[in-house]
Amino acid sequence: EAGVAQSPRYKIIEKRQSVAFWCNPISGHATLYWYQQILGQGPKLLIQFQNNGVVDDSQLPKDRFSAERLKGVDSTLKIQPAKLEDSAVYLCASSLGRNDQYFGPGTRLTVT
Amino acid sequence: GQSLEQPSEVTAVEGAIVQINCTYQTSGFYGLSWYQQHDGGAPTFLSYNALDGLEETGRFSSFLSRSDSYGYLLLQELQMKDSASYFCAVKAAGNKLTFGGGTRVLVKP
Numbered sequence: 001e002a003g004v005a006q007s008p009r010y011k012i013i014e015k016r017q018s019v020a021f022w023c024n025p026i027s028g029h030a031t032l033y034w035y036q037q038i039l040g041q042g043p044k045l046l047i048q049f050q051n052n053g054v055v056d057d058s059q060l061p062k063d064r065f066s067a068e069r070l071k072g073v074d075s076t077l078k079i080q081p082a083k084l085e086d087s088a089v090y091l092c093a094s095s096l097g098r099n100d101q102y103f104g105p106g107t108r109l110t111v112t
Numbered sequence: 113g114q115s116l117e118q119p120s121e122v123t124a125v126e127g128a129i130v131q132i133n134c135t136y137q138t139s140g141f142y143g144l145s146w147y148q149q150h151d152g153g154a155p156t157f158l159s160y161n162a163l164d165g166l167e168e169t170g171r172f173s174s175f176l177s178r179s180d181s182y183g184y185l186l187l188q189e190l191q192m193k194d195s196a197s198y199f200c201a202v203k204a205a206g207n208k209l210t211f212g213g214g215t216r217v218l219v220k221p
Binding site for chain 1: 143157160199203208209210211214
């Protein structure tokens with residue numbers, strides 16, 4: 001069974017530029033999550049989808065971050081414009097709705 | 113809201129036993145999960161406790177006391193490959209996870 005796929009793996013941009021990350025969850029997983037993990041900290045939930053509907057986006061900085069999950073499968077997370085403090089690893093995870101979440105390898109974003 | 117406390121770092125030698133404690137303050141608690149993350153890698157699921165007591169999975173065990181808002185992960189027969197960060201995470205309604213800051217475990221020969 002293929003795992004959660006993410007791209008790109010690494011991205012370097014300048015502040016005020018925009019960037020987009022892509023996630024393909026495990027086939028059949030209805031729930032998809034985007035997390036931000038700053039170096040030395042635990043993952044922080046940004047947004048949770050159930051199929052193509054948003055379940056929780058209470059910690060998403062909506063003035064600059066947006067996410068969508070079209071057709072309930074793939075998802076994209078966008079930052080526009082980026083700030084220095086957005087430098088982090090962005091993790092995508094998916095779940096069947098049980099007790100475990102499966103994480104992708106993440107995208108390491110550096111904002112200069 | 114949710115808050116979790118766990119030690120920042122633990123060092124032990126191969127073959128030893130390590131216990132990582134996690135205390136939490138939360139509303140709407142469903143259970144406590146543990147994840148392992150190697151440097152540069154993705155978090156991987158280790159265990160989940162919804163009820164009080166000990167759950168054993170091979171060399172790793174996890175314990176929960178809901179009345180004390182406390183849990184721990186026990187790593188036995190430590191191996192070099194166990195050097196990683198370990199996160200406790202509280203599960204709330206809708207399968208939402210809130211992670212602690214992580215405990216970095218360093219295993220020495």
